[in-house]
Amino acid sequence: xxxLKGKDIINKLVTKALPGTKEDEANWIGxxxxxxxxxxxxSFEDYSKTLNKWFNISxxxxxxxxxxxxxEDITLRKQNEQRLLELDxxxxxxxxxxxxxxxxxxxxxxxxxxxxxMGDYGPLNAEQKKAIEMIERNEESLNKLTSDxxxxxxxxxxxxxxxxxxxxxxxxxxxxxxxxxxxxKEKNITISLLPIIxxxxxxxxxxxxxxxxxxxxxxxxxxTPENGKIIIDVKNIDKKVIVTIKDTGVGxxxxxxxKMFTPFFQVQNDLNRKYRGTGLGLxxxxxxxxxxxxxxxxxxxxxxxxxxxxxxxxxx
Amino acid sequence: xxxxNKKIRILHVDDEEDTLAVVKTILEKEGYEVVSVKRGELxxxxxxxxxxxxxxLDIMMPDMSGWELxxxxxxxKPDYRVIFLTILEITEEKVxxxxxxxxxxxxxxxxxxxxxxxxxxKAINS
Numbered sequence: 315x316x317x318l319k320g321k322d323i324i325n326k327l328v329t330k331a332l333p334g335t336k337e338d339e340a341n342w343i344g345x346x347x348x349x350x351x352x353x354x355x356x357s358f359e360d361y362s363k364t365l366n367k368w369f370n371i372s373x374x375x376x377x378x379x380x381x382x383x384x385x386e387d388i389t390l391r392k393q394n395e396q397r398l399l400e401l402d403x404x405x406x407x408x409x410x411x412x413x414x415x416x417x418x419x420x421x422x423x424x425x426x427x428x429x430x431x432m433g434d435y436g437p438l439n440a441e442q443k444k445a446i447e448m449i450e451r452n453e454e455s456l457n458k459l460t461s462d463x464x465x466x467x468x469x470x471x472x473x474x475x476x477x478x479x480x481x482x483x484x485x486x487x488x489x490x491x492x493x494x495x496x497x498x499k500e501k502n503i504t505i506s507l508l509p510i511i512x513x514x515x516x517x518x519x520x521x522x523x524x525x526x527x528x529x530x531x532x533x534x535x536x537x538t539p540e541n542g543k544i545i546i547d548v549k550n551i552d553k554k555v556i557v558t559i560k561d562t563g564v565g566x567x568x569x570x571x572x573k574m575f576t577p578f579f580q581v582q583n584d585l586n587r588k589y590r591g592t593g594l595g596l597x598x599x600x601x602x603x604x605x606x607x608x609x610x611x612x613x614x615x616x617x618x619x620x621x622x623x624x625x626x627x628x629x630x
Numbered sequence: 631x632x633x634x635n636k637k638i639r640i641l642h643v644d645d646e647e648d649t650l651a652v653v654k655t656i657l658e659k660e661g662y663e664v665v666s667v668k669r670g671e672l673x674x675x676x677x678x679x680x681x682x683x684x685x686x687l688d689i690m691m692p693d694m695s696g697w698e699l700x701x702x703x704x705x706x707k708p709d710y711r712v713i714f715l716t717i718l719e720i721t722e723e724k725v726x727x728x729x730x731x732x733x734x735x736x737x738x739x740x741x742x743x744x745x746x747x748x749x750x751x752k753a754i755n756s
Contacts, residue, residue: 414690417717417739418646424740425652432743434659457740464719475721 318365349373350381359388368392406470413463420460423453462594466577469601476519476605483548483555484510486520490527491546498535498544505531505544512550514629522602523627529595530559530623536591537621538563553629554608560622566614574612575600603627637663638754639680643673643699644688644715649739653686653715660747670694670702677703682710684734684754689716704731713753715739 349356355374362369370386427450429435431443438446468474484507491505498505534544542562549556566574573579577597603610603625610625640662644650650666657664665682667673670693673685685703689696696714703710714720714736720728728736734753737746 414717418649421646421717421740422648422652425656425743428743429652429655434655453740468719473721475719477722477725 346373346381346383349375350379351375353378359392361392406467409463409467410471413460413467416460416463417457420453420457423449424457427453459592462592462598465598465601466594469598469605470577474601474605476522478517479520481516481518481520481523482513483516483523483557484513486524487527487546487548490524490531494528494531494535497532501535501538501540501542503535503538503540503542503544505535505546507546508548510548513548514550514555516555516627517630518606518627519602523606526599526602526625527559529599533595534559534561534563534621534623537561550629554626555629556624556626558622558624560620562620564621565617565619566612566621567617571612571614575610599625637661638683639663639665640684640686640750641673641676641680641682642666642686642715643668643670643691643696644686645669645691646688649688656743656747657750660750662750670696670699673699674702674706677706677710684750685710685712686715686750687712689714689718700731700733708732711753711756713737713750715741 345356348354353375355372357370357372360369360371361367367387367389368391370388371383372386373381373383375381427446430438430446431450465474487507491507495505531544531546538544538561544562545558545560547558547560549558575596576593578593579596580591580593600610606627608625608627610623612621612623614621638661640657642650642653642657642664644653644666645668647668650668654664654666665676665680667676670691673687676682677685687696687699691699694702696716700712700714703712709732712733714728714733716736717739719738720736725736734756735749737749
């Protein structure tokens with residue numbers, strides 16, 4: 315396994331037999347001496363420069379004063395780990411550069427659309443107006459998508475910016491409900507905010523917390539069949555605000571609950587899927603809540619039984 | 631009211647031609663005179679020759695970044711009114727740093743026309 319011959323290592327000091335490891339001689343003696351004397355085994359990873367191999371070394375003491383070691387060659391695993399880290403970094407760089415490049419053409423598209431719609435280039439007939447409004451709607455959804463990609467790329471590199479200010483949650487929730495109720499009405503879904511008792515003022519990023527409510531309530535509408543209900547509950551427990559968004563929607567299997575916050579995850583991940591979306595709303599919400607020092611999770615009794623998305627935020 | 635004989639002059643620096651074009655159209659419709667340049671070096675030349683009431687700077691530009699351009703402008707003429715117009719989201723610390731350095735505003739692209747015009751007016755009148 316090591317590529318060394320028996321005659322070269324028997325009766326030799328371990329540092330001579332396995333030169334170029336990360337540990338120097340004093341450390342070897344200290345480490346193994348301690349195992350031999352105390353009888354407490356240890357397991358660690360080490361790299362040998364001479365052999366160009368990684369080993370997992372388990373050392374234990376069969377009798378007091380003695381020690382024995384078991385070596386396992388983990389070079390392949392280490393190389394794979396390294397390659398995955400490099401690929402992950404490459405992907406993050408790609409994401410951050412691409413999103414910037416995707417946003418650039420949206421700037422003139424948005425501005426020209428607004429100039430046309432506001433009549434700066436002359437009056438529009440009904441058909442032209444309808445066509446430009448369609449361009450505007452699609453520009454908005456592309457802009458939202460690229461913003462989501464930028465956010466996820468920042469969350470992954472721990473660079474999400476939180477601009478804190480005093481916020482009132484009830485105000486944020488009511489604004490989001492006001493904005494979103496048109497979509498809920500199309501499916502005859504009712505959204506209600508339960509009365510909030512003793513709600514404290516929070517220090518948080520208003521825009522980003524609004525984004526979380528938009529994502530969670532938007533998802534609840536999307537995955538709730540017609541005539542359903544969405545109930546929002548805010549409680550104040552142990553210096554924390556706990557928010558629950560409960561729906562009567564399609565629910566989740568325990569398998570999917572585990573994966574819900576993974577970027578790009580979709581319950582139905584094929585192109586014929588029933589629900590559109592990028593699968594970025596939840597991982598972004600998680601990133602935002604965690605950047606505020608809170609936690610987010612989902613509970614569901616199973617498929618067809620509705621879901622509750624719950625998060626908490628510390629009261630500072 | 632806009633005085634046609636003496637328009638308020640704005641310098642806009644951005645490496646994207648189409649962005650320069652739409653900003654020019656929007657601000658000219660408000661009665662401003664807009665000078666558009668694609669590179670930081672050109673911006674510095676224009677500033678040496680002319681007076682502007684407002685500078686609108688992009689941040690990510692290939693030859694000279696908006697940050698560098700801003701610090702070089704500050705040496706020539708420290709009292710310019712400056713707005714950053716960028717795709718980037720600036721960190722909270724950077725926003726504070728910008729406020730301390732006298733930056734009037736920072737606007738994200740793509741921008742909403744009405745909001746953009748209001749903020750330009752506010753910066754000019756400040």
